[in-house]
Amino acid sequence: xxxxxxxxxxxxxxxxxxxxxxxxxxxxxxxxxxxxxxxxxxxxxxxxxxxxxxxxxxxxxxxxxxxxxxxxxxxxxxxxxxxxxxxxxxxxxxxxxxxxxxxxxxxxxxxxxxxxxxxxxxxxxxxxxxxxxxxxxxxxxxxxxxxxxxxxxxxxxxxxxxxxxxxxxxxxxxxxxxxxxxxxxxxxxxxxxxxxxxxxxxxxxxxxxxxxxxxxxxxxxxxxxxxxxxxxxxxxxxxxxxxxxxxxxxxxxxxxxxxxxxxxxxxxxxxxxxx
Numbered sequence: 001x002x003x004x005x006x007x008x009x010x011x012x013x014x015x016x017x018x019x020x021x022x023x024x025x026x027x028x029x030x031x032x033x034x035x036x037x038x039x040x041x042x043x044x045x046x047x048x049x050x051x052x053x054x055x056x057x058x059x060x061x062x063x064x065x066x067x068x069x070x071x072x073x074x075x076x077x078x079x080x081x082x083x084x085x086x087x088x089x090x091x092x093x094x095x096x097x098x099x100x101x102x103x104x105x106x107x108x109x110x111x112x113x114x115x116x117x118x119x120x121x122x123x124x125x126x127x128x129x130x131x132x133x134x135x136x137x138x139x140x141x142x143x144x145x146x147x148x149x150x151x152x153x154x155x156x157x158x159x160x161x162x163x164x165x166x167x168x169x170x171x172x173x174x175x176x177x178x179x180x181x182x183x184x185x186x187x188x189x190x191x192x193x194x195x196x197x198x199x200x201x202x203x204x205x206x207x208x209x210x211x212x213x214x215x216x217x218x219x220x221x222x223x224x225x226x227x228x229x230x231x232x233x234x235x236x237x238x239x240x241x242x243x244x245x246x247x248x249x250x251x252x253x254x255x256x257x258x259x260x261x262x263x264x265x266x267x268x269x270x271x272x273x274x275x
Contacts, residue, residue: 007033015083
């Protein structure tokens with residue numbers, strides 16, 4: 001196995017930390033981004049072989065320089081894991097647009113800014129792998145996470161275009177679509193909008209309560225996800241998207257089957273606009 005250099009955003013917790021640990025144990029080099037000196041100390045205490053760099057992915061103007069400095073300090077990056085992100089929960093009508101903007105700044109604009117910092121280097125070297133961590137919420141939707149699903153649908157579409165554009169240069173791009181995993185996504189890192197409109201109580205309150213109760217007991221194991229990511233990045237023919245978790249598999253399959261049925265049901269009206 002040839003050792004690779006990973007650049008992992010959001011390396012201090014969740015999927016990012018799990019992937020960083022698995023990569024180091026497999027003999028790879030890891031550059032992990034963190035947002036504070038405290039987070040850097042925490043990461044290096046737990047993964048002393050990692051290289052931690054300060055990077056707020058919403059500080060778009062600084063990302064190019066951070067990528068340049070990282071490669072100058074630690075060598076060419078082979079694998080970008082665009083992992084940093086968070087979830088927002090709230091009824092659409094109740095949720096301020098400012099929360100949507102923040103969600104997109106991190107989950108979409110930040111991820112794209114980091115990718116754009118490395119794409120020229122990958123293209124020049126005619127090699128590289130971009131893993132954009134989206135979600136099963138980039139392929140299906142659920143009430144109460146409109147801003148989150150919107151951000152992940154956006155990154156999913158961007159990833160597919162990025163894959164097509166980078167393929168002629170030998171650069172792989174895969175959207176990673178996890179289901180429910182035992183991370184802080186539904187806990188500490190979740191931003192929740194205050195409930196205001198009683199008419200949504202019967203729809204949304206049971207969903208919010210079930211999500212809280214399920215936190216920590218989700219079926220997905222982050223360590224197993226990390227091992228799956230290592231298998232993915234060593235593949236010579238990686239997929240455009242990779243679902244991870246049996247819940248993601250079942251829910252996305254169900255939605256795709258329903259979509260095909262809907263297309264068939266409305267086929268005559270669809271065709272009626274030709275000519």
